[in-house]
Amino acid sequence: MPTGIFLINKKNELVELEETDFQSEDIFQELLENYPNLLSGKLIDPEVPRSWLLVDREVGIPGEEKGGGRWSLDHLFLDQDGIPTLVEVKRSSDTRIRREVVGQMLDYAANAITYWPVEQIISVLENRCETQNEDPVQLIKNLFDAEYETYWDRVKTNLTAGKVRMIFLADKIPIELKRIVEFLNEQMDPAEVLALEIRQFKADGLQTLVPRLYGNTSDAEKRKSTSYSKREPWTKETFFEELRKNVSQEQVDLAKQIFAWAENTCDQLGYGRGKTMGSMIPVIEKDGKEHYPFAVWTTGYVELYFQWHSYKKPFDSEELRLEMLEKFKQIKGISLNKDDINKRPSVQFNILQQGDNLEKFFEIHEWFIKQLHN
Structure with a gap:
């Protein structure tokens, strides 16, 4: 029974793309590094789709005041509102994705909020930009049309308020993780917890990636209706x-x-x-x-x-x-x-x-x- 995705090529032929596993977690992570839009900003916020800036991969998170990197986060992104977005990537074949990864992510977020000075995040981004011969000031201007200073003030405000986004990324989201994510996202505010499934389909040199988001239940959306982008500035x-x-x-x-x-x-x-x-x-x-x-x-x-x-x-x-x-x-x-x-x-x-x-x-x-x- 056909289970793939069907495309019609230039020869008007029907091509079936079969679902295939990612060969390694590192390949999965590289895809996300090269194509941040895979985080599916439109699924996360249909009204104001999220745009992404990759701060870096393997970002160290301290476990104490002025401490070194006790943990290593797979990816750290920022969106246009300066919301730190922590992403952990796992393949479905990794049994830790069912429950263990949840405690790990909560550890990351709790310590990031407590011990992560915004200056450290700035330094990580600027170091990455230096290796890639990019200007971080211009990068933020081009991506978000934001002044460098005011943008980082937003990031600091979000960290101080505990407004972070946690995303579990996998080729398949197990039912156990889906239930935990939906529960956490309904209970946590202003933090956000989501699971993003990205399935891969291939055939004849073609590759299709299909995202699906979990966690944005109607109850969670009601609780988080006053998002940063919709709040009025102070007076x-x-x-x-x-x-x-x-x-x-x-x-x-x-x-x-x-x-x-x-x-x-x-x-x-x-x-x-x-x-x-x-x-x-x-x-x-x-x-x-x-x-x-x-x-x-x-x-x-x-x-x-x-x-x-x-x-x-x-x-x-x-x-x-x-x-x-x-x-x-x-x-x-x-x-x-x-x-x-x-x-x-x-x-x-x-x-x-x-x-x-x-x-x-x-x-x-x-x-x-x-x-x-x-």
Whole structure:
């Protein structure tokens, strides 16, 4: 009895493609590396199909603070909303795919959320781009039409909120895994758990790959209806509403001073779309590009954007970033190292409350703006 897929070739002949197994797991993984669209973004989100950026294969996940790669994830992808997507590939002949791989994936996700700084993910992508002679800034711009800085802020917000996607990929999804995935996806929020089956059919030099997605039950879709891409950005009003839950009135007043300075000094204010954490980012426009001096978070700290400065002139100059770093070190209570010129160190509100620290903070950023316009 025919069980394959039928095609009609150019000679008007009927060709039956028979289902065949993948010869090895590595071949399966290479297919996904070369053709990320196999992750079937339209099946995952029919209304807003997912687009994919491969961060890398065999990505190390730490098991402790500042730890090395305790586990090795098969593939790490990011979508257009900056949602980290963890993919584990197994062939159906591997008995671990029935249950053991689930615990493994949950380990990966739990430790990634807890111990994976976004800077590590950036470093992994940039290293891969360097070996392939690609520009990571342009890559993200071309794929997602996004500014490098704001895109990685989305990734950080998602990690902090636990918004990750876990995908089990196999040539055949066993019924045991299907049931577990559907159960987990209905219960977990904002994390997402899916299983993607990709069957292979071949004949006469032709190869067809047929995907099928499991986990997107109607109950799961209802629970996750407020996806990142559909959430409204924070506003000044909602930012302060959330801030008041986390800090003292004195620190709320300090944040109001920062907002007032940014409104009077910068071209516009930008806001994040984080589900549980809000951010405000001043925007300075120069020669068609946007520059972001810092970000203010509803959890009570300011994030300094040295890392983002390094991607745009004139602060792509290490010397200029070092000069800026030395200015910050003159503020009592701020401790920075030379390596921080390539990172995004944070300053707590309570430090900026002390003495004339806030005035010095503003002076440094007025100097920053002056450098942009020189």
